[in-house]
Amino acid sequence: MINQRQMKEYLRLYLVLGSVNCKTDPASVVEEAIRGGVTMVQFREKGRHALKGEAKKELAIRIHSVCRRFKVPLIINDDVDLLLEIDAEGIHIGQEDEPAHEVRARIGDKILGLSVHTPREAELTAAQQVDYLGVGPIYPTTSKEDARQPRGPEMLREIRSIGTPLPMVGIGGISAERAADVIRAGADGLAVISAITGAEDICQATRKLAEAIPVIDRHN
Numbered sequence: 001m002i003n004q005r006q007m008k009e010y011l012r013l014y015l016v017l018g019s020v021n022c023k024t025d026p027a028s029v030v031e032e033a034i035r036g037g038v039t040m041v042q043f044r045e046k047g048r049h050a051l052k053g054e055a056k057k058e059l060a061i062r063i064h065s066v067c068r069r070f071k072v073p074l075i076i077n078d079d080v081d082l083l084l085e086i087d088a089e090g091i092h093i094g095q096e097d098e099p100a101h102e103v104r105a106r107i108g109d110k111i112l113g114l115s116v117h118t119p120r121e122a123e124l125t126a127a128q129q130v131d132y133l134g135v136g137p138i139y140p141t142t143s144k145e146d147a148r149q150p151r152g153p154e155m156l157r158e159i160r161s162i163g164t165p166l167p168m169v170g171i172g173g174i175s176a177e178r179a180a181d182v183i184r185a186g187a188d189g190l191a192v193i194s195a196i197t198g199a200e201d202i203c204q205a206t207r208k209l210a211e212a213i214p215v216i217d218r219h220n
């Protein structure tokens with residue numbers, strides 16, 4: 001499994017996207033965002049107008065080739081078969097998806113991320129061979145149809161205070177203005193959709209987010 005220091009570096013500025021979120025070609029959005037400072041990418045092809053089958057796979061391959069060129073890991077949302085087919089670097093699953101230990105058994109040493117929405121859910125992952133937690137929604141979001149109630153950066157603080165050792169990334173409504181609060185509450189990084197995909201200038205918006213992330217030494 002990936003070591004935690006490397007995992008935290010990858011989580012620093014994590015772009016999540018699918019074709020539904022993009023105004024232009026998602027692979028170009030990924031390239032611009034990487035140029036602006038994105039450290040990991042998640043392909044999340046969800047929603048009513050999401051691509052399926054071969055079209056989905058083709059887009060995943062194009063995004064992966066951009067990521068490879070820049071040595072940025074690509075995580076696939078909730079599709080282990082696609083991950084294995086294109087040999088991406090990891091998978092992200094939610095609470096309702098296949099259990100983490102079953103996914104781990106299928107993916108070997110690849111990166112495994114899990115969404116949690118409460119401190120209790122975070123607590124339950126302790127023994128699950130998960131590499132990182134996605135914690136959200138921190139703020140209100142319009143990018144996820146079934147998003148829960150936002151709980152503010154306080155939820156990150158609560159999860160840290162119960163002793164969760166896992167690297168974690170905050171998600172949901174995060175903007176450059178909110179970046180410092182999310183990191184100071186205990187997140188190792190920011191995961192965003194619209195703050196990057198909704199921008200007129202993808203590279204510049206990403207740079208602004210990257211610059212807003214404070215450097216904090218947590219002694220680990």
Ligand code: 3NM
Pocket residue numbers: 016115116134135136137138140141142143144147148171172173174191192193194195
């Ligand atoms: N997961 P934006 S919130 C994909 O709470 C996702 O687990 C969430 O998009 C969770 O940055 C969310 O545009 C959407 O708010 C994040």
